[in-house]
Amino acid sequence: MKQDRNGGYGGVPRWIYVLAAAGGLFVVLPLAAMVVKVNWAHFIPLITSEASLQALGLSLRTSAASTVLCIVLGIPLALVLARGSFPGQRFLRSLVLLPLVLPPVVGGIALLYTFGRQGLLGRTLEVAGLQIAFSTTAVILAQTFVALPFLVVSLEGALRTAGNRYEAVAATLGAGPTTVLRRVTLPLVLPGLASGAVLSFARSLGEFGATLTFAGSLQGVTRTLPLEIYLQRETDADAAVALSLVLVAVAVAVVALAYRSPRAAQRAPAPSGARTTTAAAAGGAVR
């Protein structure tokens, strides 16, 4: 059995590598097949058409907005789930994570009956002069709905791994709860928060089902890149493939960003002694 490059014992049976390679291929092969299908001669005109650029711009803008919304709503949720202790906490966690396993179209229907014109809140909002149906706001709501669990899961994990010992020390030094949150807790879990935010952004970028069901599809207003791809597929397969590649490229960049930064932070001078365990543990959740 081959030894690790540093001479350490790897402990992975060889046949695992075969299965791992199959798993890797299973993901990479379809992407490669799509790249092969790209009509490179017309690639640039296809992705720079007005409809494409508007869809890409809309996708980036709405995803950024929903990421901000995820951060604003997700940090308190993660804190309450990780640090709080109240009846129904487990139940609340299951509910918050529900959009992860729910088909997006179900999310879209649920949002429709909440924020739609005939919905639970929609009627009140309409009276207040706020119209969500068929607006960019609807897109952002749909994206936030499906992306929020990613931020909450990521951050809650980071908070749990970090533990509350630093916070306890900060409190005994005279820092009030808000100061502790601002100066200790959030900086400590920043890597977890960052990766959670990036994952939320990526999930927002890929959101399709809930948007289609809830927000509709209008160029420049609600037709995000995935919806544009779906529509282009009807008539122009080349355009759909070209735009898919753009979306893949953006997603790859985003994921690379998410998984590179924590590791870069880890490369900081290695601490020694007992502190190492806590410091490493603090960053542990995001790896």
Add this chain to the structure above:
Amino acid sequence: MSTRTHARTVVITAALMLGLAACAPAPTQPASQPAASQSPGAPGQVSGTITVFAAASLKATFTQLASDFEAKNPGTKVTLSFAGSSDLVTQITQGAPADVFASADTKNMTKLADAKLLDGAAKNFATNVLEIAVPPSNPASIASFADLARPGVKVVVCASQVPCGAAADTVEKAAGVTLAPVSEESSVTDVLGKVTSGEADAGLVYVTDVKGAGDKVMGIPFDESGKAVNTYPIATVGSSRNKELAAAFIAMVTGADGQKTLSAAGFGAS
């Protein structure tokens, strides 16, 4: 070099597996044959199994027609698969096991004909026209096509890329009315959904969709709809293994019985 050979093996294996999956319905064919052989020699007697790929808008009528067909021809089995016409074309092009293809427009049928994937010529069997669908309460008080262009009216149409959207464009031009839709959906089902949920004040859908939705929507016919008549063609797929049965099914759809069912669902005669 050895890696390349290996990779090729993987690809071939994958292809074989896909091929097997595609052939899966085939074994059922001999199994159903004994039923047919009970009355051998009867004129026009058909047997076996066929798969019919039909446009989503045909779901209700073709489900009815298939069961009528099975009842009239004991020993036959008709498997149905519904999706958007262009999706079905893609699937057939990629080798999906279809015996009959019924399209919601001539354009998608032409794609298959051009690709030489049809057996013989397609026959038109129905037409469909657009109608305005509004929620039963008709909140925006729509009475005519021109009403759709009134400011503040939330109207939803199909995107130009899909057949119902192309039809809407034609009607718009004919009526000399420019719509400012709040959404351009990629399927007529999505348009109907926005109307039934009350999100939209009105939507442009097919007559048959309004009929199929029952009392969830109200239909408002308009004269200009005649400018964009959608024709539904049907044909036998070239790779069919039971062309005889496929032809029999098409004959039923285009015959008197089929036309009666289609007409009841709101389709026009071709």
Add this chain to the structure above:
Amino acid sequence: MTFSVQAAVAGRGFDVSLALGEAETVAVMGANGAGKSTLLNVIAGLLYPDSGTAELDGRTLFDLTAGRGRWTAPHRRGTALLAQEPLLFPHLSVLENVAFGPRSAGASKQAARETALRWLGEVEATELQSRRPAELSGGQAQRVAVARALAADPGLLLLDEPMAALDIQAAPLLRRLLKRVLAGRRAIIITHDVLDALMLADRVVILEDGRISEEGPTREVLQRPRSRFAAGLAGLNFVAGHITEHGLQAGGLNLYGHHDAAAPLPTGQPGVAVFPPSAVSVFPSEAHGSPRNSFAVTITDLEPRGDGIRVRAGEAGQLSADITPAASVDLGLAPGMQVYFVIKAGAVAIYPG
């Protein structure tokens, strides 16, 4: 101007009452799980006791006596906690760490910085001010943690085994530093090390099973321990029983010894007998001669101790004898063997328990 606490935590069998003078440092000692950390956490406000009260310099820390429910949040208590691990905030520099307390108390950036620099100077860590905690050694980090705790100007400093995680070179340095900064300051220090108690504390409190089993000036407790734990700290054999005319009776064991008191002690009262392991001899058979203590024991353990061998015997190895390696070889000692422990009566001190 005092500190007092009385608290009970039913789930942990914890019930402790303790008071500290103006500038008193108390060492809290006890076995693992005796409730030492519970005590600090209750005082710091990190653990909510079932009942009790605590007061620091006239301010109520908590008052949970029947009907009342006053609870001061940890950050308003002025009880800085220094743990076994320095727990310096990894995202802040050394200077920012030390300035954390003053900043939280509302000091301006400049004022907090000055306070921090003063305390860094006090712990001889001024040159480390711009480093990140990850760039410090264990000893350096703990020194900075001391500065950070003191910079918060606590009315009561809580130290939870501050030396425990340090390597053998760094501990003496920090002990000297703590001796300097704790002088004239009110503090509670949890420690396992009798040296810490002797050097840093005016008084020692022994916790056993969530209750105080013994307390008093450090030297007195170590010289005349009244609990098995304290005797263990002092390195003495300890037998509890009832006082007799010539010594102590504990179960079937009769120990002869001298009454360590001004006047002879009344017999029948609870008392303890204490004697050093070096005063115990080991014989293979019963020895005679009077007045002598001689009794059969079964060896449980043999362990090296300095130049010699410590022989542990008795039910839980609670009695020890220190003998030379040569004697051990001569006697062929091994665990499980029955031998006789012989102690001169003059070496056994008897006093009330």
